[in-house]
Amino acid sequence: MTYDSNNIFAKILRGEIPNKTVYEDEQVLAFHDISAAAPVHVLVIPKGEYVSFDDFLGKASAETVHGFFERVRKVAHIVEAQEGGYRLITNHGRNASQSVPHFHVHILGGRALGGLLPGDALVR
Numbered sequence: 001m002t003y004d005s006n007n008i009f010a011k012i013l014r015g016e017i018p019n020k021t022v023y024e025d026e027q028v029l030a031f032h033d034i035s036a037a038a039p040v041h042v043l044v045i046p047k048g049e050y051v052s053f054d055d056f057l058g059k060a061s062a063e064t065v066h067g068f069f070e071r072v073r074k075v076a077h078i079v080e081a082q083e084g085g086y087r088l089i090t091n092h093g094r095n096a097s098q099s100v101p102h103f104h105v106h107i108l109g110g111r112a113l114g115g116l117l118p119g120d121a122l123v124r
């Protein structure tokens with residue numbers, strides 16, 4: 001997997017495109033999704049160059065992976081999503097409709113989110 005340093009999240013990390021930051025440290029940036037699908041919709045991205053979850057787990061150290069997911073939890077608490085509940089989504093590749101090729105986790109919450117997939121998605 002080749003990382004495209006012109007993807008939109010790389011531009012956000014370089015400060016070329018503004019974002020509404022929820023949390024930032026040396027490892028991650030968390031910001032509000034531009035097209036929120038729920039009252040809480042935050043994206044958490046590592047600062048390292050990883051195309052997707054699959055790429056991240058394949059390349060990053062166990063310490064980095066652990067640190068990333070600890071921060072996802074921290075961000076979920078910052079936006080106070082833990083009490084009512086939240087869903088994590090990460091899309092890898094074409095079938096999952098990944099649209100930005102920089103690994104990111106969606107934190108969704110703030111309302112009842114319903115079933116796992118939109119509609120009654122039948123596997124055919």
Ligand code: DGP
Binds near residue numbers: 031033035090
């Ligand atoms: P995915 O489909 O999993 O690759 O999700 C990409 C998400 O990124 C999508 O929910 C919309 C969001 N997004 C795309 N461009 C921007 C942007 O410029 N700013 C912000 N804040 N979010 C963006």
